[in-house]
Amino acid sequence: MTNNHAPEDADTATLSVEETQPPVPSKRRLESRRRILAAARQLFVERGYHGTRPQDISKAAGVGHGTFYLHFADKLECFLAFAEEASAELEKFAEEHHSDVHSLEEGIREVLKAVFEYSEENPGVLAAALTDINVLAVDETDKVMPVDRWAEQWASTIQEWADKGVVAPDTDPMFAGHVLVGMIRQGGAYAYRVGLEPEETLEKLTRSIVRSLTTTP
Template sequence: MPTQKERNAETRRRLLSAAREVFAEKGYAHASVADVAKRAGRAHGSFYLHFANNEAVLQALLEDAMAQLSLESKTLWQWDEPESGVHKTVRRFIEAYGEDRDLWLLLDQGSSLESTFKKLSDQWFHKLATSIMHGMASAGTPALMPGLDPEVLAQVLAGMLSDSTRALYQENPSWTPDELADEISTIWSLTLGYDQVSTSPTDHA
């Protein structure tokens, strides 16, 4: 027999899943707590045992998606095969973003209206840029121009990846995820020199 903790976890999972469906169907602005509770097969009052309102539900959904995307986008770069690692990292980011495209669209919409979601968006971008900077540090940057700040460059690369991926899934351009991954990883590799110079354990040290 499930414990109370397990039952609570299941109810929370059902509410999150139901909210995602309702938000997609009706739009976040038109979804009600009653809609979410009904879709989850739970009493209206049980909703408030887990969430204060729909904003809290959406925030939880976004935080879960961000945690997963952060895990997926952890650098795969290695000093011996940085160019291959860059492509794998970029490709998986694009795939993971596509799997939760409905939530990222809601985040974009919410960021322009509510400070809570703007803060989440800013935090996520900072995490992405930090992950890229760590990847650059671990693999080395043989072609990095003297005086160029790696932190600033990481933010530029993060903006390129996140904005291009957003356009891919929200604006329906003619390019495919594979084409986008190839283009971005090629630009990154050229910028950082991975296609010209092979690093070594000595160089990395």
């Protein structure tokens, strides 16, 4: 017996799938977003978050002010997109350095090398991307900030070594991850102010971090 409804049912199913699929962004839309993010990156580095306005970003990107809001709800959303991009770049650097390490100290040193290398190739980007949430918007505490993502990456590394029995057993990986981010930011800032050589800074930070993770009372 022939099923005369099969083709119609198939067409309906196809239409249903097509209707539920999100539209693919046009090349023009993708290009305008890329230009906005590139301009935002430059301005956030040069002027900081509060010194940058959406209209400044639009002007630097060469797009209409309304185009900015086609891509981002507000400046904070644009900043988070920039910061996420920078975080992904840094994560890639770190993965390349961390691919073949055999000890906690070696692993930490290699990740720090990646941080230094990224900072040298992208001056000011990391400092801008890691701006604290409290500086940006007090009411936006539900947002996941890049500094939190970086701390989570450190926490994952710490947990790996904890599972191997290298890290002190009473270490809280997530808490330690946030502490390490603070050590790197403040230690790096101090080293820059007093003119420490990069290699000396790297060694001092590595030793400080290793001791904080392996020393037990």
